[in-house]
Amino acid sequence: MQTDYTFIILTFNEEIHLPKLLNSIKGLQAPIFILDSGSTDKTLDICSTYQVQYTCRPFDNHPKQWHYALNIFPIRTPWVIGLDADQVLSPELYRQLKNFRHQDHHHLTGIYFNRKYLFRGKWIKHGGYFPKYMLKMFRYNIGYSDLSQNMDHRFLVSGPTQIWRKGYLIEENLKENHISFWLEKHNRYSDLLAEEEVNRFLQHPKKVCRANLWGSPNERIARLKQLWNTLPRYLRPYLYFLFRLFFQKGILDGATGLLYHFLQAFWFRLIVDIKIEEQFRLKGIQPQPSIGRKFAFRFLLFFLLLYLGNLTFIGITTPGRFYNQWLDQHLNYIRFWREFNISSSAALLNLMGYEVKKSLFNLHVIGRSGFRLVYSCLGYGVMSVFTAFVMAYSKSLKSKLLFLLLGAASFQSLNLLRLLLITIYWRPDYRINLHFLFNLLTYSIMGFLIMIWVRSKNQYGNKTKKSL
16 A cells, blocks of 8 residues: 555546546555545445545535545545546656655655646647646645635645656546536636635735745746736736737637637636626625726727728728728828838848848848738737727826837837848748747737836826826
């Protein structure tokens, strides 16, 4: 019998998952305890078949279930591993646990496992979901369940931890193959998360985990949640969804992945914000959420006007059914913008001693490379996002205008730098997605500039000027 660690598993109607999990850990010969939440299927029969000790407790939330489990079971090993019933060990993680010896890890208090998450049979590899490190193994009587959370459960420890980057927990909830199950489950979870955020607003609970973007995975998540709580409600689901799709490359997860990111990052978070608003209304509280809603509305309105306006203008200044010759010849700022980029790049390259050939859309450096500057390369999308945010945010008119000029100059400089690097160093055999890299860099810089601007004091003191 394994004497170094004990498994604890939470279950509720897990007859389709539990046998697979128990078979994946059976060979480790470790003690196993199961806390059930009142299953009505064959879950408890399976526990008896595998001779696993179990007890039952009505479910209120995951942190309280884990807290109860850690205190009710007769654990006699120095380490505990907490698993969900829909998780199994990969072969490499199994080998690491098979070779685990308590005396070799006496300096540690916790170990993070990597998780591989599948949704409806599809591995969600992007969008911040892999690698995903979770504190699942910890010293008994040192690790504990974070009771300050209703959702996003985590174990906490005080002391050194280690991340096992090789091997992973494979998590796939087969019940989620029926979308109604996923929606119903997350509707319940949204109640818990909304209640948690309202209580945080009313009670200002004490921090139980240090927040550090460059610290452990738990500390990094705590810091990101702090940032999340500062974002305007109703806007943050949009921002988070776009962040998952483009910054964290969730768009590469295919149709099933896109569905998951939409549901988890946007739909679920939007439902939470709506329920937070409802709870504030029921409690007769009038904090700042209305400001966030107004900001979200203004931001979306300005963005759609700018982005769709640019697309419409491109359409009517391009020969075709809706072509307007006068606008094309006299007010075509898109063409002027493109010509400025090509002419500026050519002038800088000439100053650097390169021989350049250019046309209306193209630029080529003799003996080097070149580019074709199409509309999507001009950056009107990122400028639409940036301008919409600045226009919607509540700051003085002067501050907005100065920041818009700074942003426009910064993005234009980045674009020129990109064009110069392409013409000088690009080779056809390079397997690099330059468009994605440029977008990643540009949006990162945009986010950094906006964060500094938002946190800076208004030039008129604490008084906030009415937005445009």
